[in-house]
Amino acid sequence: MAGEERNRESGETQTRQKVVVVGINHAGTSAIRTLLAQNPELEVNAYDRNSNISFLGCGIALAVGGTVKNPEDLFYCDQVQLDALGARVFMEHEVYAINTREKTLLVRNLKSGEEFQDSYDKLVYAAGSWPLDIPGVPxxxxxxxxxxxxxxxxxxxxxxxxxxxxxxxxxxxxxxxxxxxxxxxxxxxxxxxxxxxxxxxxxxxxxxxxxxxxxxxxxxxxxxxxxxxxxxxxxxxxxxxxxxxxxxxxxxxxxxxxxxxxxxxGFRPNTDLLKEAEKTENGALVVDGSMRTSLPDVWAVGDSVAMYHAALDRHQQVALATNAVKSGIAAASSINGIPGVSVESVAGTNAICVFENNLASTGLSEAAARELGLPVASSYIEDADRPEFMNDYGITRIKLVYHRETFRLLGAQIGSHGEINHTEVIYFLALAIQKKMTLPEIAFTDVYFLPHFNKPFNFILTAILKAIGLDYEAAAQQRGGK
CATH class of the missing domain: 3.50.50.60 (FAD/NAD(P)-binding domain)
Incomplete structure (x- = not known):
């Protein structure tokens, strides 16, 4: 039976909860670390097909271009570190079948060909995703x-x-x-x-x-x-x-x-092993804020899951490393009975820095929202990021996408060029989407002003004022033209 061991002195059988983790990249690694940091007495078995773990694939282009000199630097954890925490890590082992009723799984050693069965009390499924083939290509x-x-x-x-x-x-x-x-x-x-x-x-x-x-x-x-x-x-x-x-x-x-x-x-979630679980149209596993699936004692994390998307008001796969790490923490905390640790929603916050373009977005673009048939409007501005009297300032572009009737924020995009970078304000706007805030509520958030950093009417506030019909500059120009 999973988790049973015999006390050598008393001869009595004691129960030690056993958790099996399938997949050990970002989400799986996060789950293992959290499980054993919170509860060192757990028995944790972890399996992965690969020969390495925790590789930051987002750094591949940086290594190709020469910014990252040693690709080994793109690893942040290894089997030795997980072993030291108390996990039993099986690299180059494929889990090829899972019986969630019997709480068993079948494993194949990819080096020796040996096959064996393991069992669990709790299962963390972190099998991730795999690149899609190009449709229609022979x-x-x-x-x-x-x-x-x-x-x-x-x-x-x-x-x-x-x-x-x-x-x-x-x-x-x-x-x-x-x-x-x-x-x-x-x-x-x-x-x-x-x-x-x-x-x-x-x-x-x-x-x-x-x-x-x-x-x-x-x-x-x-x-x-x-x-x-x-x-x-x-x-x-x-x-x-x-x-x-x-x-x-x-x-x-x-x-x-x-x-x-x-x-x-693009990528497809690897969820074929859990055929009976509730899934979205693309095969991602539907989970709650604690990362529980529809199957008993099965949690799922990382790229294989669909979390609740705050802008869409439904579950959606959002394959980002940030979500993977957070989902691992939430699942482990749930298994260990730690209250108050959950991912209630995501907004798909992301960023890219290429060809001197510093871009970030969260929630829905206007094009995506309209394609979904949502009643949206948008406000786009280009403005100096600091008062012009500072002489040294840059131009920042920002776009807010909002519900046309309620003014609830559904998406935001921000961009600048060269050394000018204000992408971190996307965090604030992502939180506003997650909390379902309206533009007037966001406008009256308590923020600072200092000429060294921003304007009294900063670019976010200016975009909001434009959206709610308080475009002062346009009004002045219109009045001056009469």
Whole structure:
């Protein structure tokens, strides 16, 4: 039975709660650390298919471009540290079946081939996600060499190596999300000819509206990136002088030279092992604030889950490292009976720093909200971040997306250029979305003014005033024109 052990002196059987963790990257690592920090008496078994844990995949592009000199620095934990906490860590072990009624799981040692059964009192499912295939591309076409993914440390090692190979002169990145844009910049910094391809007509359209993406795209083109937007990849063709390697990317509108192709078109949650659990349309596990699934004694964390999205008012998968870490803490605290530790909602807060664009967003973009049929309006301004009399100031762009009738904030985007960076105000706006605040409520939040840092009417307040019909500058101009 899970968690049973015999006292050597008395001979009595004592119960020690046993927790099994399936998957040991950000969320799994966070859960294990929290479980044993709160309760060192727990028995914790943890399994992962990989040979390493806690790799910060968001740093791959930085390593490719040379900012991160040693990719080993992108690890923040290892098996030794988890062992020292008291966990039993099984690397290169695949959990291939879970019986939630019997509370058992079947495990395969990927090195020896040995198979065995384990059991649990509580289960933490942290199997994460995996990159999607490009739909409609023939498998034999995608099997050409030098068509790569970007997810694991092993991928990072190869991508870094390719960046320094002189025979790789052209790179095509498929997918104009965060990963794709960051890789495009990194390979361009290495002197490669880079093409960025996406079936969407704009870069990062899920997070930003045209006021921000238009300027980013212009900066990308100035840097020498070829943008092939609004194009669907249909296949790949081999290099004429090396038939086993990729030579071109074929889309429905053209062909693009590529000695290296990286696919970054999105991720699918790995939840097939929990077939009976409640899931969203894309397969993510529905969880409550404590990360409990619909299955008894099963918690789920990280990229495999759908948490309650405050702007959408429904569960949504939001695959971010910040959410993964917080979900691990919440699940462990719930298992250990620690009250008051839960993730009641998320807003999808994110940021990117590429081609001198410092951008952050939270909640819904206007385009996304309208696509969902929500009755929204928006307020966009460009303003100096400090009083003009300070002589040294920068321009900040901000957009607020709100419910047209209630003025409840549903989304925010902020951007600046070069050394000017105010992206951290997105935290404040994310909290406002989570607390379902209206624009007038946000406007009267107690904030400071100091000419060194901001204006009496800072850019957030100015955007709010514009939204509620108090655009003083426009009113003055209108009156002066009469």
């Amino acid at each position: 498998p034999e076409s995608a099997a050409l060499k030098n068509i790569m993914l970007c997810k694991l440390y092993q991928h990072a090692q190869e991508l870094i190596k390719k960046a320094d190979e002189p025979e790789i002169s052209s790179v095509a990145v498929i997918g104009a999300g965060y990963i794709g844009i960051e890789l495009a910049e990194a390979y361009r910094q290495k002197g490669k000819e880079v093409t960025l391809i996406d079936y969407e007509t704009r870069v990062i359209p899920r997070y930003f509206d045209t006021e921000f993406t238009r300027l980013l795209e212009e900066d990308m083109q100035k840097a020498g990136i070829t943008l092939a937007l609004g194009e669907k990849v249909t296949g790949f063709s081999p290099a004429p002088d090396n038939p086993g390697h990729v030579g071109q990317v074929i889309t429905d509108r053209g062909r693009y030279q590529a000695d290296l192709v990286i696919t970054a078109v």
